Amino acid sequence: MSETSETNPDQEQYALTYDAMKRANIPTGEVWLHYFSMGGGVDEYEVNAYLHGLIDLPDHERDCISQAVNELFDDLCRQQGAPYSSGHTRHCSD
Template sequence: MDETNPGQEQFALTFDAMRRANISTGELWLHYFSMGGGVDEYEVNAYLHGLIDLPEHERDCISQAVNELFDDLCRQRGAPYSSGRTRICDD
């Protein structure tokens, strides 16, 4: 991940994880919101397309939501956290 602006690459990798697992923005937002996420679906969609930046906590909450949905669907590399760490599920 880009050490000068880690959120810059995080959104693209998160969106890629969603595409690989066929997770819609609506599905993601509903799960993210149920976890206590603090931005609306429009802002999540804008973030995933690199149009806006979000605070680290919100980015990580989105990544956590993707990873939880991802775990329900498949066993591949998930979305990255701000630390650059990427969760890899066991087969």
């Protein structure tokens, strides 16, 4: 009998979200604050536990955390861009 390995999309989402945070050096507390300001409904402890794969969250909360990370990631990228003479800044293509 052979075993097949199936990836749980919920687990993949938290792992990829956490990876994006680490690549951009975004602390969990900053993610939680942004998430909470967007209307997120769980506390910082639960967000941290989710990002480490210790608890499951409803789809809406997971997506809100991902949105917070994406917005912080985009903001960080824009801050690091150097301006051109036209006044435009570099945009990330990540």
